[in-house]
Amino acid sequence: EVQLVQSGAEVKKPGESLKISCKGSGYSFTSYWIGWVRQMPGKGLEWMGIIYPGDSDTRYSPSFQGQVTISADKSISTAYLQWSSLKASDTAMYYCARPCRDGYKNDAFDIWGQGTMVTVSS
Amino acid sequence: VIWMTQSPSLLSASTGDRVTISCRMSQGISSYLAWYQQKPGKAPELLIYAASTLQSGVPSRFSGSGSGTDFTLTISCLQSEDFATYYCQQYYSFPWTFGQGTKVEIK
Numbered sequence: 336e337v338q339l340v341q342s343g344a345e346v347k348k349p350g351e352s353l354k355i356s357c358k359g360s361g362y363s364f365t366s367y368w369i370g371w372v373r374q375m376p377g378k379g380l381e382w383m384g385i386i387y388p389g390d391s392d393t394r395y396s397p398s399f400q401g402q403v404t405i406s407a408d409k410s411i412s413t414a415y416l417q418w419s420s421l422k423a424s425d426t427a428m429y430y431c432a433r434p435c436r437d438g439y440k441n442d443a444f445d446i447w448g449q450g451t452m453v454t455v456s457s
Numbered sequence: 458v459i460w461m462t463q464s465p466s467l468l469s470a471s472t473g474d475r476v477t478i479s480c481r482m483s484q485g486i487s488s489y490l491a492w493y494q495q496k497p498g499k500a501p502e503l504l505i506y507a508a509s510t511l512q513s514g515v516p517s518r519f520s521g522s523g524s525g526t527d528f529t530l531t532i533s534c535l536q537s538e539d540f541a542t543y544y545c546q547q548y549y550s551f552p553w554t555f556g557q558g559t560k561v562e563i564k
Contacts, residue, residue: 370553372501380493380501380544380555396552397458430500434548441548443491443506450500 337361339369339431339448346454347421354417355451357431364412365389366437370444371405371416375427383429385440386414394440421455428452459483459547463556469564474535478559480545482526489549492521492530495558496541504543505530535561 342356357369370385384395388407395405407414414431428450434442460483470476480490488508493501503512505521508528518533532539540563545556 372555379558380495380546382546382553382555385553394551398552432501435503435506441489443503443546443548444493444501445503445506445512447500447502 337433337446339433339446341429341431341448341451344452344454346456348457349421349423349455351421351455352417352419353421353453354415355429355453357414357416357448359412359414359433362433363437365409367433368440368442369407369414370432370434371403371414372430372432372444373399373427374430374450383416387440388412388414421453423455423457425453426455458552459486459550459554461545461547461554461556463545463559465559466557468559468561470535470561471564472535472537474564476532476535476561478530478543478545480523480528480530480556482528482547485525486547486549488524489547490521490523490528491546491548492519493544493546494539494541495544501544532561 340358365388368387371383373381383399384405386393386405388409404417430450431448432444433446435445462481490508492505495501509521520531542560
C-alpha cells in the first residue's frame with residue numbers, strides 16, 4: 336500500500352526549533368516529488384513547497400521562502416519540514432502529499448499524509 | 458503568482474441537488490487543475506485532476522470541466538457524504554496555489 340506517514344503532534348514555545356517528518360512507503364521514494372501544505376485553524380489550504388528526493392531539487396512558495404526548510408533523506412524514505420525559530424502564527428496542521436505520477440512536479444496530489452498538528456504557544 | 462477566485466465560499470444545498478462550484482484563474486493554466494474534498498479532521502482527497510479526469514474510486518456524480526481560466530466542479534446528485542469543503546488547485550506554474558474553498562452545507 337502506498338502511504339505517507341507523518342510524525343506526531345508537537346507543542347512548542349515561540350523561538351524554538353522544530354523538524355517534522357513524512358515517511359513514504361509502498362513506492363519508489365526517490366522517483367516522486369513530495370509537497371507540503373499548511374492549513375491554519377479553520378482556514379484553507381496553502382501550498383508551501385515541494386522537493387524531489389532523488390536529487391533534492393526544492394521549490395518554495397514566496398510566502399514560505401526563508402521561513403521554513405524542506406529537505407529529504409532518501410536513505411530512509413523521509414521528507415522533512417523544519418523551522419529554526421517558531422512563531423505563534425506557525426500554529427497549523429501541516430500535510431505532506433505526493434503527486435500522481437513519478438517524476439512529475441506539475442501534477443495533482445493523490446496521496447496525502449495524515450497531517451501533523453503544530454501548536455506554538457508560550 | 459497565479460491568483461484563484463473560487464466561488465461561492467458557502468453553498469447550502471439539499472440531498473439530491475445538483476451543485477456547481479467555480480474556480481477562476483488570473484491567467485491561463487491549460488488543464489492543470491485539480492479538485493479536492495476535505496472533511497473535518499481529515500486530509501484532503503483528490504477528486505478530479507487535469508480539470509476533468511475523475512480520480513480512481515471517486516463516484517461518477519462528480520465531474521469537472523473547463524480549461525484556460527475558468528473551471529467548474531459539478532456534483533450531479535448531492536449525497537449525505539458529500540457535505541464537505543471543496544478546493545481547487547492549479548499546478549501549472551510555481552507556486553502552486555489553492556482556491557479559498559467552498560463549504561457545502563446542509564440546507
